[in-house]
Amino acid sequence: MSTLKPMPLATKISKPYWQALEQNQLKIQQCNDCDSWVFYPRNHCTACFAHELEWKEVSGEATLYSYTLTRIPTMPEFSDEMPQALAVVELKEGVRVNTTLIDIEEQDIQIGMPLKPIFDKVTADGKTLLRFTAVNNQGGERKFDNPLEGLPVNDKGQVQVPVSNLSALYALADNKFTEWSNSIEVDQTLINAFADLSGDDYWLHTDPERAKVESPFKTTIAHGSLVQVLQSRLTIALPFEIVGFNTMVNYGSNRLRFPAPVPAGSIIHGRSKVKDVSTSHKGVQLTLEMNIHVQGNDKPSVINDLVILYR
Incomplete structure (x- = not known):
């Protein structure tokens, strides 16, 4: 992914989530009063409305709740990713996350299939997006792939x-x-x-x-x-x-x-x-x-x- 594509903007509430992704960790909030898990990031528990939330690392084990394949780019900057598998996954903790599926053939995508996280480094400075793939694929970190590397250089060094x-x-x-x-x-x-x-x-x-x-x-x-x-x-x-x-x-x-x-x-x-x-x-x-x-x-x-x- 290039840096021209729109990137999420971290807010005061969501900043710990994005910082954790850069460390190859998935952290979500848990309520210290009722133990409920909360996502997306908020100031209060969605179950008991308490404000005693704590960021905790989770495994990222998930299942596919829903998905759609986009064959026409939602923005021109995504032309190189067609088709996109836009998905909602349900973490083991019960919360649902909007994401994209990668490294899965279209015919292999099935509702309810088990998934695991990929920490996708999308910029040279380490900005990271959370993606998901099939459990039999390699998960973990996906390193930034600079599309300019390997291209020829002219006699001016360009x-x-x-x-x-x-x-x-x-x-x-x-x-x-x-x-x-x-x-x-x-x-x-x-x-x-x-x-x-x-x-x-x-x-x-x-x-x-x-x-x-x-x-x-x-x-x-x-x-x-x-x-x-x-x-x-x-x-x-x-x-x-x-x-x-x-x-x-x-x-x-x-x-x-x-x-x-x-x-x-x-x-x-x-x-x-x-x-x-x-x-x-x-x-x-x-x-x-x-x-x-x-x-x-x-x-x-x-x-x-x-x-x-x-x-």
């Missing part, structure tokens, strides 16, 4: 990801920025040239003397659109190369913001990360978040979500 390899494409959206690009000085001459080209000669951009007195920045600032355009002159060292497509189209921007000014004379640089990958009848759509900063400033001056369409 991993070559086929556009048809959805698992690898989804794995690119790891929320990690690239290294910083080269630097560009945004001086008054460049700002004036853009003003002449665009027709936007507002004094805040083009009149340094007035800006010293009236501007809240005490200097002229670059046009936001100028800084955006300058991203074409920033060389971003992407760690990957998409291959195997017929056409690649710049599809526009999903979001464009200018959170901070770029004063005249500033040095800017940029970095990017893959924000999203999705598929549709149009092809594979990759969203690349580009951030441009004034050097030394943590707050970006431009955030541009570039959309690239591969067919």
